[in-house]
Amino acid sequence: MDIKKYNDPHEDSGFLRYAITHGVTELLSTATYSPDNLIIATEKKLEAMHEIIDRDKTFWGRFKNWFNGEKPDRILVDGGMLIQLFELSKQKSPYTLTSSHQYTIPYSDLYELYKKLLVAVAPEKAVKLDKSQTMTIDIATLKSASDKIFAYLEEANITEIPLEHDLHWVMKHKEALDPTKEPRFSGLGQLTDNYDAMVKIANNNDENEDDTPIPYNFVWLATLLDYIGHRAL
Numbered sequence: 249m250d251i252k253k254y255n256d257p258h259e260d261s262g263f264l265r266y267a268i269t270h271g272v273t274e275l276l277s278t279a280t281y282s283p284d285n286l287i288i289a290t291e292k293k294l295e296a297m298h299e300i301i302d303r304d305k306t307f308w309g310r311f312k313n314w315f316n317g318e319k320p321d322r323i324l325v326d327g328g329m330l331i332q333l334f335e336l337s338k339q340k341s342p343y344t345l346t347s348s349h350q351y352t353i354p355y356s357d358l359y360e361l362y363k364k365l366l367v368a369v370a371p372e373k374a375v376k377l378d379k380s381q382t383m384t385i386d387i388a389t390l391k392s393a394s395d396k397i398f399a400y401l402e403e404a405n406i407t408e409i410p411l412e413h414d415l416h417w418v419m420k421h422k423e424a425l426d427p428t429k430e431p432r433f434s435g436l437g438q439l440t441d442n443y444d445a446m447v448k449i450a451n452n453n454d455e456n457e458d459d460t461p462i463p464y465n466f467v468w469l470a471t472l473l474d475y476i477g478h479r480a481l
Contacts, residue, residue, distance in 0.1 A: 249342050249357045254324055254350040281332055283369040289329060290362045297323045297355045322352040337364035409476050414440050416471060439475060442468035 281289060303309030304320040313320065325333075328347035334340065339361065345351065401407075415436050423431035445468050452459040 250354055251330070251341070251343050251345075251357070252322075252352050254352050281329065283336060286329070286332055286336060287362075287365060287370060290333065290358070290365065293323055293325060294355070294359060294362065297358070301355075319352075322354055323358060325351055325353055325358065327351060333361045333365060337361055337368050339364055409479050411439060411443070411475075412479075413475075414438050416475075437471060439471060442471050446472065 300313055300318045300323070301320045303313055326347075327345050327349040330351055330353070331341070331345050331347055334345075415438060417433040418435050418437045419431045419433050445465065448459040449461050449465060452461075
């Protein structure tokens, strides 16, 4: 684990400014967290790191990171918080840490500490995190479940759903699956376009290759199923 002590660049920028900055930093560094608040604080650190990494993809983003003294490969963590992370996750720090100091740590190391923290103090969240990384989806199971759901609609004599809204927000897939970062909507999609694509697939007799089913069709189908799920109540 690569932990480095952080040297404040404002240390030589004037006694009064440094005294105020140092006093606030020391107060925050020695704050004591409850287990739940430590989880939240760590998640916010990971979220902030994602923003720094995203900004580093553009010229002006890299300039802003440089101006703020932020690096895409390391994140600043208060000494007190880092000590509590090691203690509550039942891990031993490879270095002697001081609560009043600040340290930089790679994102991957902080994320590993976060996972071990969940195992120690919130095992139910750790199980969900672990399952999301190891569980597989059985296609036959999904097909069987969807057949039964559609059968339910047919038994209830629901054969059509009025399309009262057409436009819907679309977000980037990677952001939608990242729980440490609030997703940003990247554009608008149309349910009518998605339904037209489903009609073409349903009527396709293998003569038109443009209407041959492909895996990405699930993305369009999902928007329609989401709409039906909220309307057919």
